[in-house]
Amino acid sequence: MKVMETGEKTGFVGRLRLRWANDSHFGTVLVLLGLIILQTLVLGFDYDSVGQWFSAWGRNWINILRNNAGVGIIALGMTFVIITGGIDLSVGSTLVAIGAASMMMLDIGPKGFLGNLGITGLPAYVLTVIFAMLMGLVLGALTGLLITKGRIAPFVATLGTMKILRSVTQHFMQGYNPRVPREFLQLANLQVGGLMFMPIIYWLAIALILIYVSQRTVWGRQVIAVGSNERAAQLSGVNVNRVKVGAYTLTGVLVGIASIIQVARIGTMDFANAGSGYEMDAIAAAVVGGTSMRGGRGTIFGTVLGMLIIAVMNNLLNLFGVPPFLREAAKGVIVIASVLFQRKESA
Amino acid sequence: MIVEMKNIYKSFGKNQVLKDVSITINGGEICALIGENGAGKSTLMNILGGVLPADSGTIYLDGKPVRFANPAESLRAGIAFIHQELNLINDLPVYENMFLGREIRSRWGRLDLETMEEKTADIFRRMNIELDPRAMVRDLDASYKQIVEICRAIMMDASVIIMDEPTTSLTEPEIRRVFQMMETLRDQGVGIIFISHKLNEVMDICERYMVLRDGELVAEGDVAAVTTDDLARFMVGHDVRTEQLTREVRIGEEVLRVENLNHRTAFRGINFSVRRGEILGFTGLLGDGRSELFQAIFGADEVLSGRVWLDGQEVKIHSTEHALELGIGYLPRNRKENAIIKDMNILENASIVTWPLFAKRGVIDINRQEGLFTEQIDRLGIRLQRITDSINTLSGGNQQKVVLAKWLAARPKVLILDNPTQGVDVGAKEEIYDIILDLAEQGLAIIVLSSEAQEIIRLCDRALVMYQGHIQGEVSGGTMNEHDIMRLATGGVLSAS
Ligand SMILES: Nc1ncnc2c1ncn2[C@@H]1O[C@H](COP(=O)(O)OP(=O)(O)OP(=O)(O)O)[C@@H](O)[C@H]1O
Ligand SMILES: [Mg+2]
Numbered sequence: 001m002k003v004m005e006t007g008e009k010t011g012f013v014g015r016l017r018l019r020w021a022n023d024s025h026f027g028t029v030l031v032l033l034g035l036i037i038l039q040t041l042v043l044g045f046d047y048d049s050v051g052q053w054f055s056a057w058g059r060n061w062i063n064i065l066r067n068n069a070g071v072g073i074i075a076l077g078m079t080f081v082i083i084t085g086g087i088d089l090s091v092g093s094t095l096v097a098i099g100a101a102s103m104m105m106l107d108i109g110p111k112g113f114l115g116n117l118g119i120t121g122l123p124a125y126v127l128t129v130i131f132a133m134l135m136g137l138v139l140g141a142l143t144g145l146l147i148t149k150g151r152i153a154p155f156v157a158t159l160g161t162m163k164i165l166r167s168v169t170q171h172f173m174q175g176y177n178p179r180v181p182r183e184f185l186q187l188a189n190l191q192v193g194g195l196m197f198m199p200i201i202y203w204l205a206i207a208l209i210l211i212y213v214s215q216r217t218v219w220g221r222q223v224i225a226v227g228s229n230e231r232a233a234q235l236s237g238v239n240v241n242r243v244k245v246g247a248y249t250l251t252g253v254l255v256g257i258a259s260i261i262q263v264a265r266i267g268t269m270d271f272a273n274a275g276s277g278y279e280m281d282a283i284a285a286a287v288v289g290g291t292s293m294r295g296g297r298g299t300i301f302g303t304v305l306g307m308l309i310i311a312v313m314n315n316l317l318n319l320f321g322v323p324p325f326l327r328e329a330a331k332g333v334i335v336i337a338s339v340l341f342q343r344k345e346s347a
Numbered sequence: 348m349i350v351e352m353k354n355i356y357k358s359f360g361k362n363q364v365l366k367d368v369s370i371t372i373n374g375g376e377i378c379a380l381i382g383e384n385g386a387g388k389s390t391l392m393n394i395l396g397g398v399l400p401a402d403s404g405t406i407y408l409d410g411k412p413v414r415f416a417n418p419a420e421s422l423r424a425g426i427a428f429i430h431q432e433l434n435l436i437n438d439l440p441v442y443e444n445m446f447l448g449r450e451i452r453s454r455w456g457r458l459d460l461e462t463m464e465e466k467t468a469d470i471f472r473r474m475n476i477e478l479d480p481r482a483m484v485r486d487l488d489a490s491y492k493q494i495v496e497i498c499r500a501i502m503m504d505a506s507v508i509i510m511d512e513p514t515t516s517l518t519e520p521e522i523r524r525v526f527q528m529m530e531t532l533r534d535q536g537v538g539i540i541f542i543s544h545k546l547n548e549v550m551d552i553c554e555r556y557m558v559l560r561d562g563e564l565v566a567e568g569d570v571a572a573v574t575t576d577d578l579a580r581f582m583v584g585h586d587v588r589t590e591q592l593t594r595e596v597r598i599g600e601e602v603l604r605v606e607n608l609n610h611r612t613a614f615r616g617i618n619f620s621v622r623r624g625e626i627l628g629f630t631g632l633l634g635d636g637r638s639e640l641f642q643a644i645f646g647a648d649e650v651l652s653g654r655v656w657l658d659g660q661e662v663k664i665h666s667t668e669h670a671l672e673l674g675i676g677y678l679p680r681n682r683k684e685n686a687i688i689k690d691m692n693i694l695e696n697a698s699i700v701t702w703p704l705f706a707k708r709g710v711i712d713i714n715r716q717e718g719l720f721t722e723q724i725d726r727l728g729i730r731l732q733r734i735t736d737s738i739n740t741l742s743g744g745n746q747q748k749v750v751l752a753k754w755l756a757a758r759p760k761v762l763i764l765d766n767p768t769q770g771v772d773v774g775a776k777e778e779i780y781d782i783i784l785d786l787a788e789q790g791l792a793i794i795v796l797s798s799e800a801q802e803i804i805r806l807c808d809r810a811l812v813m814y815q816g817h818i819q820g821e822v823s824g825g826t827m828n829e830h831d832i833m834r835l836a837t838g839g840v841l842s843a844s
Contacts, residue, residue: 218709229688237667
């Protein structure tokens with residue numbers, strides 16, 4: 001009797017199918033490439049020269065990436081949180097709280113905190129950036145403790161802090177509009193060769209560091225273990241609470257960075273609306289990139305891809321002239337479709 | 348009903364797991380399916396149970412060819428399957444788990460909870476099992492979960508029942524009851540396929556045996572005509588060493604001492620100590636609390652009161668990480684729930700414990716971990732393709748060896764092994780016993796938790812027998828015997844001799 005070698009796929013289609021089954025990013029990359037090709041076609045080739053076409057195409061891309069850098073950075077932290085089996089709804093409100101505090105420090109008006117201490121210029125900017133990250137760290141750690149030591153479900157705990165942080169910020173910032181020094185805006189608006197891409201560089205650098213962290217460090221792998229089987233992780237000597245607090249703390253720090261980027265981009269912040277919906281966008285990026293809401297599964301690289309897919313999709317809808325309200329619906333469709341897509345893995 | 352599987356082939360990638368296997372199971376007989384870890388037993392049964400498709404080959408029921416696309420179809424055809432690993436839903440009560448996928452509904456499609464509960468209580472009564480049908484599965488001990496699975500299969504009115512290592516977390520009395528039930532079913536004409544690595548169980552309950560080796564059927568026949576040594580030889584292909592390795596017992600100073608340890612529910616008034624070079628056993632029956640005791644000592648659960656000394660210093664262990672740092676290791680029982688991390692690969696599962704021990708500035712030393720594990724692969728005879736494959740590609744016994752490997756690599760001062768040979772084949776079991784004896788000789792203090800009296804007698808210098816959460820008595824030295832252990836385990840006392 002002749003036996004079929006089921007595992008030995010040959011030919012182009014066979015190899016493709018094998019990659020599809022074994023490499024969780026393969027499908028995501030394909031989708032992204034498809035969208036980029038579509039986007040390129042829609043942009044059209046209606047230019048005088050190839051150089052002109054390319055520069056238009058590039059500018060469009062830099063716009064896309066820059067506009068998504070903040071949420072993109074937050075989504076990286078969110079990925080760790082979701083892998084542990086948690087969720088952080090408070091990122092948008094934390095962003096506003098940190099943004100408000102940072103602006104108060106930088107304010108060049110009479111109430112400016114650092115200004116009154118006589119600290120201005122570069123030292124003030126450095127201090128503010130450090131402060132923003134520290135504030136994120138503290139808020140994130142507190143959230144983590146609430147969830148682990150306080151034993152409150154992540155959804156509930158962060159829903160609480162989400163409400164608290166936004167309303168407290170709004171209350172204290174009533175009628176107060178801090179003015180950020182122009183120089184500080186260079187942090188995000190520095191132009192190199194007529195292009196502004198600082199936020200993109202921050203995003204890229206952080207993503208690369210975190211890819212390393214998640215793949216190579218003890219904590220990075222313990223995150224997977226905790227999300228996949230918490231009891232087994234604990235019985236392997238993993239300090240489950242510390243691993244979880246670490247994930248929320250990291251997210252807090254990243255929100256601090258995103259907040260600084262936001263402040264530095266336009267110099268003001270709408271405390272009622274800034275950052276709202278970021279939590280959902282960050283979660284969507286992670287999920288589209290293959291992170292499982294049940295925990296245990298997900299990669300940083302996947303989340304970067306997920307963010308890009310959502311961003312390009314938005315851009316496409318924009319180019320197609322789809323009305324803004326409907327664009328949110330499209331986001332919902334992508335999230336659901338990607339989850340359905342990823343079912344194949346668990347089968 | 349007669350089940351025939353003819354010319355079954357199955358491969359996973361390049362790994363040819365079943366090669367031209369043909370077996371027959373008749374109604375009214377209990378047939379053993381045995382073989383080494385990774386021989387292909389579970390895979391063959393997964394094909395019969397509709398869990399996996401065969402690459403080629405046919406299944407016949409009473410001579411008619413059938414095809415099962417999923418487990419539900421196989422069940423509908425009258426084949427019930429008790430899987431090697433527990434398969435219950437933690438968030439549902441026992442009685443709903445008993446009817447998963449076959450819920451009883453009243454008119455309007457409402458779930459008929461009352462009837463389901465009654466039927467469950469009824470089968471527990473018949474099996475002589477004290478278990479509340481309304482208990483949440485999450486709160487049950489692994490042994491009870493296994494009992495629930497067995498009862499569920501029995502209740503299905505199946506013509507054929509596949510039992511893949513149903514006894515690994517049960518103690519003697521439950522095993523007896525399960526065997527009685529199996530005999531009753533057999534007499535009613537049900538065919539049973541029984542997979543086990545405990546060959547004396549096979550001798551006890553089975554009429555016929557079938558042996559798989561490297562995916563081929565290498566022997567079958569009547570159990571009455573063979574001995575356990577014969578079966579072991581069929582499985583591995585050569586004689587299995589059964590003589591005992593003796594070690595030079597050099598018991599040193601006290602390492603771990605526990606005084607008057609109490610738990611909210613599981614145990615109370617626990618006192619014991621263990622010395623360097625000593626192998627101390629803990630045994631007992633279902634509900635004796637020994638696993639809870641050691642999970643608490645390891646820092647995974649809270650104790651109410653009591654004191655613990657390590658190397659003469661009192662310690663308050665507040666987390667498992669802390670216990671590990673102090674030099675205490677605990678290999679849990681029930682690997683699927685307590686040890687296997689299904690989203691990680693084999694190497695990661697085998698090294699998670701030692702990551703922090705060998706890390707440099709928080710970065711995992713992959714080369715060192717790989718080196719350590721490669722040694723263990725040979726020593727424990729772990730059958731795998733690549734160490735970066737998912738842990739789910741390993742057979743049950745090989746997963747157990749991976750779990751064991753991660754603790755052997757950690758080299759703690761006190762190593763607690765809870766049911767360490769769960770699902771491990773005869774040859775590997777001997778190898779593991781040798782390793783344990785060797786570690787003791789090197790000066791580790793070892794605590795072995797087991798419900799197999801044989802294992803305790805074989806390994807331990809002395810053993811404490813627990814009964815309903817307290818230590819009922821101690822047996823030691825060359826006079827240890829099953830009779831004394833059983834007596835203490837059921838709450839009796841030993842007459843002073
Ligand atoms: N899903 C899978 N993917 C790849 N390989 C697999 C898979 N399941 C099983 N195998 C391989 O098939 C072989 C047979 O496994 P199987 O589970 O049937 O062994 P077994 O006889 O039941 O062993 P044990 O006594 O340890 O339970 C093993 O080498 C195993 O690694
Ligand atoms: Mg098996």
